[in-house]
Amino acid sequence: xxxxxxxxxxxxxxxxxxxxxxxxxxxxxxxxxxxxxxxxxxxxxxxxxxxxxxxxxxxxxxxxxxxxxxxxxxxxxxxxxxxxxxxxxxxxxxxxxxxxxxxxxxxxxxxxxxxxxxxxxxxxxxxxxxxxxxxxxxxxxxxxxxxxxxxxxxxxxxxxxxxxxxxxxxxxxxxxxxxxxxxxxxxxxxxxxxxxxxxxxxxxxxxxxxxxxxxxxxxxxxxxxxxxxxxxxxxxxxxxxxxxxxxxxxxxxxxxxxxxxxxxxxxxxxxxxxxxxxxxxxxxxxxxxxxxxxxxxxxxxxxxxxxxxxxxxxxxxxxxxxxxxxxxxxxxxxxxxxxxxxxxxxxxxxxxxxxxxxxxxxxxxxxxxxxxxxxxxxxxxxxxxxxxxxxxxxxxxxxxxxxxxxxxxxxxxxxxxxxxxxxxxxxxxxxxxxxxxxxxxxxxxxxxxxxxxxxxxxxxxxxxxxxxxxxxxxxxxxxxxxxxxxxxxxxxxxxxxxxxxxxxxxxxxxxxxxxxxxxxxxxxxxxxxxxxxxxxxxxxxxxxxxxxxxxxxxxxxxxxxx
Amino acid sequence: xxxxxxxxxxxxxxxxxxxxxxxxxxxxxxxxxxxxxxxxxxxxxxxxxxxxxxxxxxxxxxxxxxxxxxxxxxxxxxxxxxxxxxxxxxxxxxxxxxxxxxxxxxxxxxxxxxxxxxxxxxxxxxxxxxxxxxxxxxxxxxxxxxxxxxxxxxxxxxxxxxxxxxxxxxxxxxxxxxxxxxxxxxxxxxxxxxxxxxxxxxxxxxxxxxxxxxxxxxxxxxxxxxxxxxxxxxxxxxxxxxxxxxxxxxxxxxxxxxxxxxxxxxxxxxxxxxxxxxxxxxxxxxxxxxxxxxxxxxxxxxxxxxxxxxxxxxxxxxxxxxxxxxxxxxxxxxxxxxx
Numbered sequence: 001x002x003x004x005x006x007x008x009x010x011x012x013x014x015x016x017x018x019x020x021x022x023x024x025x026x027x028x029x030x031x032x033x034x035x036x037x038x039x040x041x042x043x044x045x046x047x048x049x050x051x052x053x054x055x056x057x058x059x060x061x062x063x064x065x066x067x068x069x070x071x072x073x074x075x076x077x078x079x080x081x082x083x084x085x086x087x088x089x090x091x092x093x094x095x096x097x098x099x100x101x102x103x104x105x106x107x108x109x110x111x112x113x114x115x116x117x118x119x120x121x122x123x124x125x126x127x128x129x130x131x132x133x134x135x136x137x138x139x140x141x142x143x144x145x146x147x148x149x150x151x152x153x154x155x156x157x158x159x160x161x162x163x164x165x166x167x168x169x170x171x172x173x174x175x176x177x178x179x180x181x182x183x184x185x186x187x188x189x190x191x192x193x194x195x196x197x198x199x200x201x202x203x204x205x206x207x208x209x210x211x212x213x214x215x216x217x218x219x220x221x222x223x224x225x226x227x228x229x230x231x232x233x234x235x236x237x238x239x240x241x242x243x244x245x246x247x248x249x250x251x252x253x254x255x256x257x258x259x260x261x262x263x264x265x266x267x268x269x270x271x272x273x274x275x276x277x278x279x280x281x282x283x284x285x286x287x288x289x290x291x292x293x294x295x296x297x298x299x300x301x302x303x304x305x306x307x308x309x310x311x312x313x314x315x316x317x318x319x320x321x322x323x324x325x326x327x328x329x330x331x332x333x334x335x336x337x338x339x340x341x342x343x344x345x346x347x348x349x350x351x352x353x354x355x356x357x358x359x360x361x362x363x364x365x366x367x368x369x370x371x372x373x374x375x376x377x378x379x380x381x382x383x384x385x386x387x388x389x390x391x392x393x394x395x396x397x398x399x400x401x402x403x404x405x406x407x408x409x410x411x412x413x414x415x416x417x418x419x420x421x422x423x424x425x426x427x428x429x430x431x432x433x434x435x436x437x438x439x440x441x442x443x444x445x446x447x448x449x450x451x452x453x454x455x456x457x458x459x460x461x462x463x464x465x466x467x468x469x470x471x472x473x474x475x476x477x478x479x480x481x482x483x484x485x486x487x488x489x490x491x492x493x494x495x496x497x498x499x500x501x502x503x504x505x506x507x508x509x510x511x512x513x514x515x516x517x518x519x520x521x522x523x524x525x526x527x528x529x530x531x532x533x534x535x536x537x538x539x540x541x542x543x544x545x546x547x548x549x550x551x552x553x554x555x556x557x558x559x560x561x562x
Numbered sequence: 563x564x565x566x567x568x569x570x571x572x573x574x575x576x577x578x579x580x581x582x583x584x585x586x587x588x589x590x591x592x593x594x595x596x597x598x599x600x601x602x603x604x605x606x607x608x609x610x611x612x613x614x615x616x617x618x619x620x621x622x623x624x625x626x627x628x629x630x631x632x633x634x635x636x637x638x639x640x641x642x643x644x645x646x647x648x649x650x651x652x653x654x655x656x657x658x659x660x661x662x663x664x665x666x667x668x669x670x671x672x673x674x675x676x677x678x679x680x681x682x683x684x685x686x687x688x689x690x691x692x693x694x695x696x697x698x699x700x701x702x703x704x705x706x707x708x709x710x711x712x713x714x715x716x717x718x719x720x721x722x723x724x725x726x727x728x729x730x731x732x733x734x735x736x737x738x739x740x741x742x743x744x745x746x747x748x749x750x751x752x753x754x755x756x757x758x759x760x761x762x763x764x765x766x767x768x769x770x771x772x773x774x775x776x777x778x779x780x781x782x783x784x785x786x787x788x789x790x791x792x793x794x795x796x797x798x799x800x801x802x803x804x805x806x807x808x809x810x811x812x813x814x815x816x817x818x819x820x821x822x823x824x825x826x827x828x829x830x831x832x833x834x835x836x837x838x839x840x841x842x843x844x845x846x847x848x849x850x851x852x853x854x855x856x857x858x859x860x861x862x863x864x865x866x867x868x869x870x871x872x873x874x875x876x877x878x879x880x881x882x883x884x885x886x887x888x889x890x891x892x893x894x895x896x897x898x899x900x901x
Binding site: 043199240241251274423426432 | 592593594595596597606607608609610611612613614615617621642650664667668669670675678679682733734737738741742745751753754755756757847848849850851852853856857859860863864865
């Protein structure tokens, strides 16, 4: 058996030899920033993706007309100035925008970037044959886009549009298509859906150009010398895809990654402890994590638990959930409870207050509503037990919160059955028996996005709108709660169309008051984007975007330590 | 022999049709590919979603969708508005004409996504499988010849130690020790995740940890299999005859015992080989390896039916092919087998 021994010693020697040649896998040269992404972008055409990671990758290579910075102000990028009524860029009735580009802009291949590119982009948005997944609101509102001269174009809308960032610039329109690349494809195929440029882009306008994409592995970006805000100081940015968060955090701790977006709140403590050089920055992007209550009837098409139709029960549930413990213990204090769907935006009513945890008051309210504690400790009324189906996605941090809320509600005699579904099932359509769409739940936990730059809130004007309650004849309806308040719908309409900023703000305050009293959903907390980065890799502090605009709005000024 | 192979191939055709339909029904029940927009900003309106659904053909009954998947829809018109106002010609050619359709996620041909990931998977799986087999044969044969010796007990014990551990645990431990702790101790650390910068040396460095993990969890099964198979053969009369003829122990073990004990091993390898193409889901995920296992899980999470179907059909075809190959290899190991 000497051969076996030989084989074993040979493999041992091999392993040891390899260990010796292992160069310290420490970082990267000083000109390269290495970023860890949990997902690989699915498209490099922003119109074909709704993935945050694709947005981040796109924002590195695409310049907007203007960016929203970390103080929520607009900073012109391609546009010469941000249009307003005062500077004549927006008509008095807010239906026409005239936008001027900076002179002499170019694409990374040297072709001029002109109003023709913008007009082409808007035409693509208008043609439904392109199957865009983004810019739906623009497509609905736009009447025409026309070039006035090389650097000027005009947009006409079917109704007043008081928020220019929704219709142009970031975040509404953060992708501008190079017409000289896409137009030939469009003319030949009638759609740009399958254009090679979507997946293997060659022409860019942003701070970086994509120089290499190893599928499933990494993307390499090189500073664009022609970028209108100047050449980025960091020459190369590499995005590496780490589908497993544990190994991603390990690479961050070992100094093999410099920067990681989307650290889940629950993971913040261990990330910080893993390496003393790591710093966490939290920015809020308008996601409010909430419990959506099913108050629908059987024709919509499934009713939730009958108790939820009683506002006293809803109030009791809000009182019985200790949201402070959840944000402190499970989310490392990175956020705090809120009762406002406008939380962390300039439209949040500062006098609204936050409902304090009060299980006694909750129990009293439930008694008052006729839900008495039964023999088994669970409340019941007319033979119906107060037992709620509480569903969410499979995200681990959500499931932790579910478990804690289950315990808290048990203390006031409310029994909760926990359910979790993959996002494709949870958010699926009516035809696909999506959990939310068909109302297969009593409490559902997820976040809707809220614009931080204007008070028109999609959660209010769509997801809580009377006309959006799903039914056999309205299968695409988005109001999964079944809540209906004419007064709130009217206020939502004001936030959408009023041309008076104060009137819009007042309407937003009215909405917050109605939601606080009627409780169509129990807001838990605003969810931040948490970025972790290795401070030793950077020279000085770095500015990260607000979470609604461009994360990299200031990346040209980021500098690596030498 | 040729007739046998042709017959087996023909038999497999109806089988593949049945399997493909079952898989199609299964993958289509996984959820709504358009659900990913739910939490996004500036999402498509309900009407736009419906139009996209119709273009993808997802509004059709399952049997019709399967038919289009099979033979394409370029001979029919797609009613994109649902009211007959806009009729577009279909663009798919169908699997029977080599078109697996476009990925719902990237809008690229599903097959091109497999082409991107297959090399990564093979680079990881083939070496680890070869190392597993070599080690398993060496250890398995040794333990059968020296049953219950110290080394037999030690190696078997160790291999079971790894066998009983979940792969993600081994993988994360290895990363933690050789990636993170080695850095903290100032030792040369191994790179975490990915395949490196494109050089062969860097690739090898990136392979050490995932290959170790794959070998560690697979080894025990093969060792036990070879060991028991060898022990059975070693007690056969013909082995005693070979020894009585005065053949050296080495010839007895290698030529008379092992070749006979290898027959069930060939069956096992024949069953396992096609699944090397499937990659290793957990290992690829943890080590950020660009392979097929990860592609399948990513497609699963997004309900990307065309890509999932392309992967599954590839595996089905490979299973059929390797079964036939296994039968052919039998005839070499056991001359009594004839077709």
